[in-house]
Amino acid sequence: MSNIEADNPSYSLFINSKELTFNDDGELPISVSSRCRQFSIRRAILRRRRTSTTTTSSSSSTRPSMTMSNQGETVEVAVKNVHQFTGEEIKKLVSLEHTNIVRFIGAIKEDVVNAIVMEFVTGGNLYEYIARNREQKKCIGLRLCLNLTLQCARGLEYLHGKNIIHKNVQSYNCLLSSTTNILNCNLKLSNFGFKKQHPHAIDLTTFHESRKAWQAPEVIGNKEFFRKASDVYSIGIIVWEILTCQRPWNGKTDHEIYETVVKRSEHLKIEDEWPSELQKLLKDCWKTERAQRPIISAICCRVEVEKEYQNTPIDLDRPLQMREIPTIASHLKPKSHWKEFAVNNLGICESECDALKKEGTDDQDQLICDALRKWLMREGKNGTVGTLAEHLKHSRLFDVSGYKFLCGLQQP
Structure with a gap:
């Protein structure tokens, strides 16, 4: 092109x-x-x-x-x-x-x-790709799901940065550059920029399903009401489609979708076996109150972190050395989450964390360093690179840079 x-x-x-x-x-x-x-x-x-x-x-x-x-x-x-x-x-x-x-x-x-x-984008649209997988009784792998989600989110982030609301985020309008090399294809958002089509024009695709299945409750209730947060709600529907290979609200009429989503504030079913971060992401995207939904740049960051976690194998049995702790601590960001991480993931009680602060420092770099030292002293030989990496993976409190550094840590 x-x-x-x-x-x-x-x-x-x-x-x-x-x-x-x-x-x-x-x-x-x-x-x-x-x-x-x-x-x-x-x-x-x-x-x-x-x-x-x-x-x-x-x-x-x-x-x-x-x-x-x-x-x-x-x-x-x-x-x-x-x-x-x-x-x-x-x-x-x-x-x-x-x-x-x-x-x-x-x-x-x-x-x-x-x-x-x-x-012209040669690979058709995401809706068709999902439908083919559904007909062949195939699932879409988590790696591909995260890749497609991240590309969709990045496209939307670019539009929102230009103060453009897409208003029609759905799998029909996610075009694929290839269907033969799907893992490496580009996803491109389309069908935005104009509020109305020509009166003689037909739908973009051969499908004629309701757009309401992808719409946020505030849009279903008022078709002229669009905000950036409405696009965020819709991207959650696309993630659900990829994970399930099902049509959203399949079999429901527009009126039934209105009753379910707007009147009863219900959303599509989130399965327990999905990664916890994706479950949380969908719940956040589908918040009834628009102000409680994450902005699209935050979604990009969360999906990118999850993608990195899923792609990095954990088989790191080498015990950590105390002298490595300051360098590891320096890569954990944002520092403000140090106490939550120490309590919920390292098993250090709140009173011990408070005692660390009373010992004379408010430096968060030093505090997280002290918490990691306390954890390593308790764990001894069980305090391995892999163990700490797992704690970081499950906490989701820090960005991915600390996790990547730890997994690449060489023998001192």
């Missing part, structure tokens, strides 16, 4: 329909004006002119830009019908650049046709 930039004044945001060649199920190419209104999204070949690739700087990165000439450029694209739009809206969409966001190229605005042109 070529990067066709909007920040170069010589390269128009608007695309002439004659630059597009459509192929539908092997039929001959057809023009935009004759049938484009009947499709929400169609695959096409875009041919534009260019001479060379130059470099332009922006506030966030340095990116290539295209200039026009007689030399042809061919790009496979997707064309989606939308409602009326402005040049500013298109400019904002085309300016978005993130590995987990579908790349917007430009727009068509001719007579009754209003459409946006974006990169």
